[in-house]
Amino acid sequence: QKKANVTILATGGTIAGAAASGTQAGYTSGQVTIDAMVNAVPDITKLANIKGEQISNVGSQDMSFEIMLKLAKRINELTKGDVDGIVITHGTDTMEETAYFLNLVCKTDKPVVLVGSMRPSTAVSADGPLNLYNAVAVAADPNAAKRGVLLVMNDWVHSAQSLTKISTTAVQTFMSPINGLIGISNYGVNEFYRYPYNKFGNGSEFKVDNVTALPRVDIIYADVDMPADLIEASVAKGAKGIVIAGVGNGNMPKAALDACAKVAKQGIPVVRSSRVVTGNVGRNVEVNDDQLGLIASYDHNPQKSRILLSVALLTTKSPDALQKIFYSY
Numbered sequence: 001q002k003k004a005n006v007t008i009l010a011t012g013g014t015i016a017g018a019a020a021s022g023t024q025a026g027y028t029s030g031q032v033t034i035d036a037m038v039n040a041v042p043d044i045t046k047l048a049n050i051k052g053e054q055i056s057n058v059g060s061q062d063m064s065f066e067i068m069l070k071l072a073k074r075i076n077e078l079t080k081g082d083v084d085g086i087v088i089t090h091g092t093d094t095m096e097e098t099a100y101f102l103n104l105v106c107k108t109d110k111p112v113v114l115v116g117s118m119r120p121s122t123a124v125s126a127d128g129p130l131n132l133y134n135a136v137a138v139a140a141d142p143n144a145a146k147r148g149v150l151l152v153m154n155d156w157v158h159s160a161q162s163l164t165k166i167s168t169t170a171v172q173t174f175m176s177p178i179n180g181l182i183g184i185s186n187y188g189v190n191e192f193y194r195y196p197y198n199k200f201g202n203g204s205e206f207k208v209d210n211v212t213a214l215p216r217v218d219i220i221y222a223d224v225d226m227p228a229d230l231i232e233a234s235v236a237k238g239a240k241g242i243v244i245a246g247v248g249n250g251n252m253p254k255a256a257l258d259a260c261a262k263v264a265k266q267g268i269p270v271v272r273s274s275r276v277v278t279g280n281v282g283r284n285v286e287v288n289d290d291q292l293g294l295i296a297s298y299d300h301n302p303q304k305s306r307i308l309l310s311v312a313l314l315t316t317k318s319p320d321a322l323q324k325i326f327y328s329y
């Protein structure tokens, strides 16, 4: 069988991080180049013909829409050619945002796989090299096609749509708590369990190839006695959409709800999401969305809601159209 062509797009993160010793907690992300990372993984070239490109070299706390747009455009170019699969090395802090963004805007059925690590490259028991090996094995596997953007870490293959980071430091940090895993990759041997049910890739209506910036969308965190004036303050500062990280099923105190309804009437879409890790936020449960003109996030956590709303605002501001989008992506 012909070896697959896999291009690795490196953006930084702990997987490219370095510390002064193998056992200290402190380190700096984005220190090691893509060539050094590939050289650290014996046998990776047996899996695929590897090419590397450095897109950025930042900790993912400094990931930006600018870099995400650059990545999306490069993936759309490369996957039109003889590349069979893409791997993106990325920090884990905001990997879910980038993965979900690419899932919406990359026009390809070919595997696009994000990978990172929780320990820097210099650590005792660094987890990056085997994660990278498994990610290349998934990107080179024709069976990984048409499953949307994937994330491979610690043997697990997640969908961009379902994954979330749940531990600040543990190697087992990514979970897919609502919809479950896409599959597993163990020393490069892959098994796939399911396809995503939501729209993505070629089935997505969103295009960013001519887009240079995304509209500002702010996330506001709800809790007991939250300051409701943050909502109007966001709009005054230029937010074109608001996501509430609500309590429970996307709830918030009455004063905040009144403020949301007010800005929604002024044409600023407001999405009710939840700070709770599992479960969907449904329409018209404890909040009358129909009456107040609000949008329920369904299975999108606040950070994915922000990405989806930012991208969707490029084409519509209608709460009805946005609600359909939140149900289908």
Ligand SMILES: NC(=O)C[C@H](N)C(=O)O
Pocket: 012, 013, 014, 015, 029, 058, 059, 060, 061, 090, 091, 092, 093, 094, 116, 117, 118, 119
């Ligand atoms: N484990 C990691 O990758 C964390 C790091 N701060 C990053 O997101 O780049």
